[in-house]
Every structure is written in structure tokens, then in C-alpha cells.
Amino acid sequence: NAGVTQTPKFQVLKTGQSMTLQCAQDMNHNSMYWYRQDPGMGLRLIYYSASEGTTDKGEVPNGYNVSRLNKREFSLRLESAAPSQTSVYFCASRESKGNQPQHFGDGTRLSIL
Amino acid sequence: GDSVTQMEGPVTLSEEAFLTINCTYTATGYPSLFWYVQYPGEGLQLLLKATKADDKGSNKGFEATYRKETTSFHLEKGSVQVSDSAVYFCALSDLNNAGNNRKLIWGLGTSLAVNP
Numbered sequence: 001n002a003g004v005t006q007t008p009k010f011q012v013l014k015t016g017q018s019m020t021l022q023c024a025q026d027m028n029h030n031s032m033y034w035y036r037q038d039p040g041m042g043l044r045l046i047y048y049s050a051s052e053g054t055t056d057k058g059e060v061p062n063g064y065n066v067s068r069l070n071k072r073e074f075s076l077r078l079e080s081a082a083p084s085q086t087s088v089y090f091c092a093s094r095e096s097k098g099n100q101p102q103h104f105g106d107g108t109r110l111s112i113l
Numbered sequence: 114g115d116s117v118t119q120m121e122g123p124v125t126l127s128e129e130a131f132l133t134i135n136c137t138y139t140a141t142g143y144p145s146l147f148w149y150v151q152y153p154g155e156g157l158q159l160l161l162k163a164t165k166a167d168d169k170g171s172n173k174g175f176e177a178t179y180r181k182e183t184t185s186f187h188l189e190k191g192s193v194q195v196s197d198s199a200v201y202f203c204a205l206s207d208l209n210n211a212g213n214n215r216k217l218i219w220g221l222g223t224s225l226a227v228n229p
Contacts, residue, residue, distance in 0.1 A: 033216075042220060105156050
């Protein structure tokens, strides 16, 4: 009963380092999302993928890239990490038909020094 | 554009108190509305949803009614427990991106602390 799995759970980086956050879902969902959560700012959408092979920018895409590797996996890459990217990152997925809810992973807590 | 406004927290209650967390929205058309809950150190979980006007969503003793006339979806619980301490998020489904592209518009979250 895995649902949405994110790895790693915690990571500390130095400014300028690169890193890829992994996300996989086992619910056969078409749509997947990456959010960041910062105190007082709620959830902000970074990128999303409506279906395998497509990706689109959300509210705060600068400094990030994504890859929809297949239907299960949607990765988020920081090419050159900056302290402003210190945050908790959440991946989510949903069944694309109708008004289905999004299902979330447990998050990746990322600190950039 | 569409937006969601939640009451600011933190909200602090004693066990068995009545809870209301206000949520109002601005949207064109007839969006679906959701409440999510985030327990400490975890991701968000769907708590309840409503897809049309006058629908009542309910789960784990929580309720919310989709009120189109007041554009509201307030979360209520008659008797809170310590285990309800969490952050609660109101969200609406962005109908401007229909089908596969549909996104959620989020409120900023309301932190609830329940004391024994």
C-alpha cells in the first residue's frame, strides 16, 4: 500500500551543488505534481505533468527542472542549489478523470547551506 | 483568478471543544472543494471533499458544506481530540484547466493545536 514514495527524506546540500529528488507512484495515475512548502506560504506548485511525456510550469519553476520518466516516476532536479531553495518538497499524483483528489508523498526536507 | 482564503492560525482549543476553520473562495464556474490535513512530519492527506453546491463532505467527525451563496466551505468538528492537532488546508479545483491539466488552488493552511 505504498501510494506515493519520495526519496530521499532528508538532504543537506552546499550552495551550487546539484541534486535530483525522486518520486514514484503505484496507483496508475496520469497526473503528477511537485510542490514546495515554506512557512507562511502554504503549498506552491513548481511543475506538473498531466500525463506521461508532458510537463508544464507551475507558480515557481525557476531554478528547477523535471522529468516524467514514465507513468510511475516524476523527478525534480536542482541544477545549482541556492539557499532560497531550502524547503520541504512534496510530490503528488491524481487520477486525471473527474474531480479526483491529489495523493501526497511524505516529503523531502532539503537544506541548502 | 481563482483563490482560496483561510482563517489565520494558530488555533488553540481544549479537548472536546467545537472547531470551526473558515474557508472562502473566489472562482468562476463550479469548482470542487477539498479539505486536506497535514500531521506533523507527514505529507498532506485528503480529509473530505464536495463536488457541487450544498454537498456536505464528512470524515472522521469533520464536516464541511459547499455553500455557493456565500462562497464558503467551512470545516467543523463537534468535539476535537488531541490527535486532531495538525495543519488544515482548504483547496479548490481549478476549472480553467480541465481534464488532465487540472490543478488545485490552495489556501495557506490553518494550524490547530488541541490541548488535553
